[in-house]
Each structure stands twice: as structure tokens, then as C-alpha cells.
Amino acid sequence: MAIRITCINKNNGYHENPDLAITHLGWIDDNGKTGRNKRVEIYNWIKNEKGEAYVADIYGNRARVITAETNNGTQYLKTEADNSTKNNLLSLPECS
Structure with missing residues (x-):
């Protein structure tokens, strides 16, 4: 099963990488079910549960x-490179 990420929430602190915000x-899945999870929960789901x-x-x-880690070991998510120059995740609207 795949999920489409539809929105994000960010905190306002300084981050070495904007995706860490x-x-x-x-998200919404193929059956129309929706949810909202912490970044680390989605990270673990992709990394450990495939x-x-x-x-x-x-x-x-x-x-x-895809999953990624900073040099300090902080786990985060990003998108694979595509034809777009914009940041696919950071361009999503805020979740309500």
C-alpha cells in the first residue's frame, strides 16, 4: 500500500536542513483512508516496514x-530528485 503525503506541519526553530522543520x-491511502503522523513514524514505516x-x-x-539522516543521525524525509526544482515536501500546505 502506498500513501500520498498531502500536507505537513513545521515547527519554527532553526534547522540545519529545512526538511527537519x-x-x-x-496523508491519504489508496482506499481513501486519511491520517496524520509524526515525521519519525513515517520515517520508520518507510525504512523498517518497507x-x-x-x-x-x-x-x-x-x-x-525516501528516508535520510543528517551527519548527526537525525532522521528525516525527503523526495527523490525529479524534474522539479521546488522542494516537493516543503511546498505542501500546512495540515489543519
Whole structure:
């Protein structure tokens, strides 16, 4: 099962990497179920349970969400490089 990341929540602190500002991610699955989880929960789901997540633009183009770690070991999410120059995750709206 894959989930589409639809929104994010960020905290306002300084971060060595802007993706680390993401605290929660909202999503919808293939069956229409929705949810909102902490960044580390989605990280663990992708990394350890082989879950799949993506971000889609208005044209239906998908960018796969992958796991990453900073040099300090902080776990975060980012999208694989695609044809877009924008940051796919950070461009999503805030979750309500």
C-alpha cells in the first residue's frame, strides 16, 4: 500500500536542513483512508516496514518520499530528485 503525503506541519526553530522543520505529515491511502503522523513514524514505516509514500503535483506527477539522516543521525524525509526544482515536501500546505 502506498500513501500520498498531502500536507505537513513545521515547527519554527532553526534547522540545519529545512526538511527537519517538518514535525507531522498528513496523508491519504489508496482506499481513501486519511491520517496524520509524526515525521519519525513515517520515517520508520518507510525504512523498517518497507512502506511507500509519495508527493503528487496537480498534473499527477509523483515524487517518491525516501528516508535520510543528517551527519548527526537525525532522521528525516525527503523526495527523490525529479524534474522539479521546488522542494516537493516543503511546498505542501500546512495540515489543519
